Amino acid sequence: MRRYGVSKYVTAIAFLVIGLIVGAVIAMSSPGQVVTTTVTQSKVVTVTKTITPAAPKTTTQTTQKPTGFAGTIYIGTTISLKGKFAHEGEYALNGFKVAIKWLNEVHGGIKVGDKVYKVELKYYDDESSSQRVPELYSKLITEDKVNFLLAPYSSGLTKAAAPVAEQNKIVMVSHGGASDSIFKQGYKYVVQTLSPASTYLRSVVDLIAEKDPNAKVALIYENAAFAATVAQGAKDEIQKKGLKLVYEKPYEKGATEFGSIINEAMAAGADVLLGGGHFADGTALVQQAWQLGWKLKGIGIIVAPALAEFKEQLKEAADGVMYPAQWEIGVKYSPEAAKKLGIEWFGPTNEEYIQMYKEVSGGGTPDYHAAEATAAILHLAKAIEVAGSLDSDAVRAAFNKVDIMTFFGRLKVDPATGLQIGHQMVVVQWQSGEKKIVYPPEAAQASPIYPAENWYKR
Amino acid sequence: MDVSILAINLVNGLLWGIILGFAAVGLTLLWGVMKVVNLAQGEVILMGSYVAIILFTQYGLSPLVGGLVALLVGLVAGFLIYWALLHKLVGKVEKITLKIEMSTLLAMFALSIALLNFYYYSFGSEPRGFGLWNLGLPFIRVLGTTIRTNILLADALALISVAVVYLFLDRTILGKSIRAVMQDAQAASLVGINPVKIKLLTTVLGIGLTVFSGFMVLLFEASVTPEIAHKYAPLSFVVVVLGGLGSVVGSLVAGIIIGIIYGLSKVVVSLFNPRISDPVALSTAFIVLILILLFKPEGIFGRKR
Amino acid sequence: MAGKESTLSHYLKSPTLLIIVFVVLGILVARILGMSTLDTLMTIMYFMGIALSLNIIMGFAGYVSFGHAVFLGLGGYAYVLLVYFIKPLADLQNVGLGLGAFVVAVLAGLFAAAVAASVGAAVLRLRGAFFAIATIGLDFTALYLMKAIVPELNPEQFFGAQIILPADKIVEKDIVFNAMFLTLVILLAVNYYIRKSPFGVGLTAIKEDEDAAEVLGVPTTMFKIIAFTLAGFFTGMVGALFSLNGGGVDETLFNLGHSIDMIVMIVIGGLGTVLGPVVGSLIYFELYDLLLVHYPGVNLIILGIIVAIVVLFFPEGLIGLLRKYKVMGMRLRDLLE
Incomplete structure (x- = not known):
């Protein structure tokens, strides 16, 4: 080996400095092991993040089980909590929480036939990576046995998730995938809540x-x-x-x-x-x-x-x-407007929505990413109620009959493709x-x- | 063909080419003198952009001051990069073998991964820049083309810098010794030139100039994201290979050639199918690269090897 | 080479072969017992596949192909376009529990190989950095040309360079898994064979000193082209099956980031060995996951620093390092390939 003299020390010091900087950065961003968020006055929602090296992070939400529910409908999704869609992912997560809160507490659960079901969300962090998405959706279906799926945020990730939903024949509602082309591939189980890109x-x-x-x-x-x-x-x-x-x-x-x-x-x-x-x-x-x-x-x-x-x-x-x-604070969709059009109103009003979002997010205001996410779950819930069944084929068929007005606007899909045709930008x-x-x-x-x-x- | 479209694309191609040529000057020195290919070229360029941006947005300093500070930061960065990475690999080596070359490639490559993700982490993928800042007049019209004055400022700075570097290499003793090492390292050390000193100087100069060029790139692009690294690094390689290793003037000329080929091919392809003109025009630069590597690997201004 | 029997017994004594067999069996067992989701295994096999493919040219012959992602992209696009436009090939995918998809992937791989062979004949005259830069140029050329060509093939459906496979042209995960598994096994066998054959010895000679190898009578040009073509072929196959798994393809498959993955895995594991890429890809997969989960945002910064440390202080990689040691009186150098 050659002798390097002083350079060895400079190298060592340089690495030490880089290490210190990185260490400091890591210390600042260190993800918490358990995050507890208070959602309502009466109930505490605990979000537990179990971190294991190889397996992706699982996050489960448990609420006190109210009496009178015949069972629980599990809705699975991945959310981008890290990476380039982290900003949108956070809004989407809060949006989901609002919808679930409204369904369980205000609406009194999803009515399937003569039974009433509670709704629960199961999700993983997809890190905004389309390479992670198929793996995580398979996991949701095979290990977590979710009943229905929500697509991830963005067209790219939705594209990656769609084949998994299709192969397992499980309905997947898209709240952040606007591309039309996803819906023109003959996928039977993917439906869209937001207006398509075109x-x-x-x-x-x-x-x-x-x-x-x-x-x-x-x-x-x-x-x-x-x-x-x-x-x-x-x-x-x-x-x-x-x-x-x-x-x-x-x-x-x-x-x-x-x-x-x-x-x-x-x-x-x-x-x-x-x-x-x-x-x-x-x-x-x-x-x-x-x-x-x-x-x-x-x-x-x-x-x-x-x-x-x-x-x-x-x-x-x-x-x-x-x-x-897709939506903006101040839009004027209301139960009265729905009546004028002769269609049913479903979900919270815009005022209620903004209020509930504030509670769930700890003082935040929703943007359209949140609104899309909330609307997607409401859309799905309505389809389940219309179908009167938890079977994906029945629910997919029911989506074709759903024509409702929500705080997000009108929701109606094209029967053949699942493209959103009711909502207007x-x-x-x-x-x-x-x-x-x-x-x-x-x-x-x-x-x-x-x-x-x-x-x-x- | 619409003449104004041709003029617009040629003028813009020329203006871009000058920036491109200057951005590659540091790379051509490093490669020519030390046989070190700076695979972190794009990230090093961005260093200059981000230094100027931080000074502008956080401390309210004029971008012109930011550019000067970027140059200084670049010189320091060059010093650090030499002692932390390069000295161990090439410092005392007289003849760079293929194996050592591979090691330097991988080392610079590691630097590029770390730097790029550092930018993503610190600045995110949002564009950053000087906003609507300009030298008092936002645009002027030349040859039927409207040009942002910031671009003219960047081009003027780039041309002056190239001239200064050329004079330094041509007229000063230090510059001459750098050229001597470039031509024949062994002979240079025989006449008493300390190769380690020259390698250190080259790295400091090369990295410093590259970081400085990041300021011009920012003025030209108006805003930068970490993605820009993937645009300028490969193009810098093209420019260096086309211009000839170690040739400062070659680099500038090659940059202008690439810029003009880009502008021209855009116009020509647009005649047939405007939808695909951009990707085809971008691919021409790389087709030029492969052709040059195959038929004239010493480049237009390089010496035969 | 020794006689058939002694060669066989020699192979059986080799821990390298045993480790490879264990890895392969491990994937199979995990699959059968459902210990991991199919997609996780697919990711592992994908990483291992691209590392082993590049290993043929980078590990054995010492030519670092920085733009190797080009073959990933070419294979992916070839596969998706083949099944998109040719109905019989789309149907063939479902034949024989993955054998059909494997055959289509071979076609896609052949396309990548054809490009590799024709381009290789030209660019392999270049050495070191020039070769690396040339492959980067090749990657960008292919990327931009693909962006120009693909939307024209079906302007109504292909926007940008993204192609989504229709529902009737995607296949069950099992089929993709089987095809990928078969590819990986063949790839391991090819790597092992090259390592043991005179061809591999020739490549190593090229790596050590190409001019000397030429003088010693190694047909360097031909060997290099064969190695590059093989590397392109297998990268193309992996890219093809990876795209099938994702239900389509877009231009991100040409990202130099994929080249980074391959090179880093080989460097961590050890250049010029068969075990290097295998071990390297497993480490990389774990490291990637670990860093991603615990240090999101800075994970790749740390990765860059790890690579720098490996290059500066352990240039032979993990396997190369182990090969220096003796265990129970046996030199690991003779045992680990």
């Missing part, structure tokens, strides 16, 4: 067509399954409404520099920008459209503007930007630094600002 920009296009039939649209979107499906839906609607599509361009995943794309769109004379993909690229697209002085009458971007960070990063450029939302616009629902008129809090003054007259 409808995301439809309401935005409708709004623009009403305000400005001569709008010249540029469609700039991420070249990935979700955004491309959104764009396809928008294109169809643009054609239907007779708007002009003057520029169309998919960009690569992870793109943040849009110089030539925006220049080309400006050269094509576009005055409306539609598209986006994820948070990073959507924000960058709007930022550079602003910095390059693009005069736009309307801007409709998916995903990015819904987050508060969008406003923080873009400041005055955020105003005027519209985005489609709302359009939200940033106005003077605040989110306002501007479309459809029956749900609106404010009227849309079109053309966007700060973007067009500068």
